[in-house]
Amino acid sequence: MKAVLCTELAGYEALSLVDLPAPAPGPDEVVVDVAYAALNFFDTLITKGAYQTKPALPFSPGGEMSGVVAAVGDRVEGLAVGDRVAGYLGYGACREQVAVRADALTLVPDELDLARAAGLIITYGTTLHALADRGQLRRGETLAVLGASGGVGIAAVEVGKRLGARVIACASSADKLAFARARGADETLDYAAEDLKTRLKELTGGKGVDVVYDPVGGASTEAAVRALAWRGRLLVIGFAAGEIPKLPLNLPMLKGADVRGVFWGAHVEREPAAHRAELAQLFEWAADGEISAPVDAVLPLDQTIEAIGRIARREAKGKVLVRASGAA
Secondary structure, three states: OEEEEEOOOOOHHHOEEEEOOOOOOOOOEEEEEEEEEEEOOHHHHHOOOOOOOOOOOOEOOOOEEEEEEEEEOOOOOOOOOOOEEEEEOOOOOOEOEEEEEHHHEEEOOOOOOHHHHHHHHHHHHHHHHHHHHHOOOOOOOEEEEEOOOOHHHHHHHHHHHHOOOEEEEEEOOHHHHHHHHHOOOOEEEEOOOOOHHHHHHHHOOOOOEEEEEEOOOOHHHHHHHHOEEEEEEEEEOOOOOOOOOOOOOHHHHHHOOEEEEOOHHHHHHHOHHHHHHHHHHHHHHHHOOOOOOOEEEEEEHHHHHHHHHHHHOOOOOOEEEEEOOOOO
């Protein structure tokens, strides 16, 4: 089978396409013919050893995937050859076949195509956990989404609307903001042209925003915290800007505000029942058309470098996938 491998921590540009033996399932595993592997910003980091997860070399990038069950281990129950499934792997999805524990997979409803299912798990899973669980977002509250046109950003716009919030989408260009508005954002803010704190205050009549969803980091974080309402919540999702901000702690103190970390991977590991319930909810919403799970681009497996490059260059509006075998 074909697999994309990281053999040295030199960044995604050094990935290579190789032939490997086909996997066989262990007793509690299934082998999946991968239809689509979905890529994320952390694939730019994990391939140079700059992510919190540091797999042993060699490994494949791609933290989530969808496909069709090809073989089943002796102790596996509830899955059969031919089932359409999707799952979170952490890494390793950019290959034609993968052996994975059966309890890491979820059946994909017939109404949901495998391409969208592949890209739902990390971005929308992170977002539902962040907004509903960690952020305790309530109907009628105001949510500001930084980096609103990327994968997790669009997920936050859509899930925020589904939870009943007024959503302010913040991004760096007019076309990205138009994309966010088309996905349900009530207001937009171009932080390349407008002062983030000032404009968020204006859009909330001086009250400030109740929840900030921040996958960006850098200078935007402090500005967003300064725009929080009394008892507001900053959700720390990630640092796509490349800089981990150092926040003056007097700011949350004076606002009675919270800074809440969102580590979805640990949530999946430590609270698997909650994760399975969240994923079932997301698949149901996607199958019913209540969330779009937009796919920006689908490239063949041998163009994985270009696919990750689109994310690294901030070109993606929604998910970027690579197509492996069995795509349907």
